Amino acid sequence: MILAWSKLETNMTTDTRNKIKLDNKVIDKIKVEDLDFSYTNKAGEIKFKRILLLPFDVPKKSLYKGLVLSVQKDTGSKHFWLRFWFNSKSDYYTLGKYKDGFGTKEVEDKLFPIVRSHTNDKTHWIKNPNLTEKESERVIKKEDIKAIDRRTVNQVIESLMKENMPKISSEVTICAKSLREQSRFLIGYNKRNRFLSYSDDEDGNSRITFRPNYKNKAPATESWLELFKKYPSGLGHIKDKKKQSNKF
DSSP: OOHHHHHTTTSSSEEEEEOOOOOOHHHHHHHHHSSOOOEOOSOEEEOOSSEEEEEOOOOSTTTTTTTEEETTTTTTTTTEEEEEEEEEEEEEEEEEEEEEBBSSHHHHHHHHHHHHHHTTTOBOOOOHHHHHHHHHHHHHHHHHHHHHHHOOOHHHHHHHHHHBOSSSSOOOOOOOOHHHHHHHHHHSBBBBGGEEEEOOTEEEEEEEEEEBTTTTOOOSSHHHHHHHHHOOOOOOOOTTTTTOOOOO
């Protein structure tokens, strides 16, 4: 994972002496052992940075402006970076790792739409592509959550029953009598109810437990999954028009 820009600045240096051609063959020939990662600090000591930026030889007022190749000393990996100024501060945007299937042609296809949509007629940056990307990821993630959480009515009813039908405005549940009435409204006058027992605790909060179906001498179910598997939607209706509330 690439460090934040403030930390990157302390770990990288730029080779401004030699610009490289934006060409896959040229990039392929770049080797870590041939590069100079050293620099001299204020005390006159020779130090080394772990990232070296190599500017591309491109027109200053073109869409390529700010495009550099970052080379990591430890791994030798190469990435296309876009350096830009936004709100009077320097920043960077990672366009991708240089590898088979992602070279100069692919980086151009990704770079041009970003520059056009984030700069004005004077090529000044009016939007930060990093923020645009984060917002896009947030929206996508939000949509994914919606898709995951999108459940059928029957699934919601099952969830309510499993949680002893909690109240919306608090963590407590309704009383056992109300719970029994509401459960019959939700899951119908169904044979499922013959396996359910309703009771209140000391605080008046209801709970549902499983019991044997004494009428049919059937043992108690051990879980809601087992109960709804035994009596799925459409199965187990008790044919009594006066008592039957729905078909679930």
